[in-house]
Amino acid sequence: MSLESSLQSVLTNPTYLSVWVAIVAASLAVLVWDVRSNNDEMAPLMKFVWGLTVLYSGPLGLGMYWYSGRAQISHDSLWRKGSRSVAHCYSGCGAGEVIGVTLAAGLLALGTSLVIVVTFTFAYAMGYALTVGPLMQEGVGFGEAAKDALLTETPSIxxxxxxxxxxxxxLAGEAHIGEVLFWSGLVFSLTIGLLVAYPINVYLVHRGVKGGMQDPTERRQAA
Known part of the structure; x- marks a missing residue:
């Protein structure tokens, strides 16, 4: 059996899927509990970021939050900054990918090439929006905010x-929107994207291109 067939078999197995849903639900519950109990001062944007990261990748997303997003971490580091940076990118791009794939492949039943184009477009749009929006809220003009987003987010996205x-x-290029593989393949692919993009985010933070989001230990020090 090929790797493709093996993964498809796992991704359509009812037992596996049930266990995964339960694990994701438990991971989200832990995230919500910890944010409310111990990290309620976290910026709303990062609450949104970590919520989507855990929703997409379950325990991996929760582990990233525990490693880099809590005020209770012992100290900040390049690797933690890279973790927060990739989670920020992942939350927006993941939402764009879900919308793009669902629209292009699921509802419009477009060909593979058009599905790729539409999905990339939505992923870029959502990824940039998650940078442009907060910058504009801070008083930065649209042009400058868009330029900053293009510079900092394009390699990662x-x-x-x-x-x-x-x-x-x-994995799921031939699957219809009504098939389990359409959705499980999409979820699996999101996590692959997260893992691949982590090293480039660490590098961009190291080079000073990205800031790594706010150091969460500053919240503890301020308190």
Whole structure:
């Protein structure tokens, strides 16, 4: 049995899917409990970011939050900054990918090439919006905010979506919106994109291109 067939078999197995849903639900419950009990001062944007990251990737997303997003971490580091940075990118791009794939492949039943184009477009749009929006709220003009988003987010989004969309097309390119594989393949591909994009985010933070989001230990020090 090929790797593709093996993964498809796992991703359509009712037992596996039931266990995964339960694990994701438990991970979300832990995230919500910890944010409300111990990290309620976290910026609303990062609450949104971590919520979507855990929703997409379950225990992996929760582990990233525990490692880099809590005020209770012992200290900040390059690797933690990279973790927050990739989660920020992942939350927006993931939403764009879900919308794009559902619209292009599911509702419009477009061909593979058009599905890829539409999905990339939505992923870029959502990924940039998650940077442009907060900057404009801080008083930065649209042009400057858009330029900053293009500079800081393009490498991460590009690698993330090449990996995620490529994996989704490979595993579930023939699946219809009503099939389990359409959705489970999409979820699996999102996590692949996250893992592939993490190193580039660490590198961009190291080079000073990205800031790594706010150091959560500053909340503890302020308190």
């Amino acid at each position: 590009t690698l993330m979506e090449i990996a995620a969309i490529g994996t989704d097309v490979w």
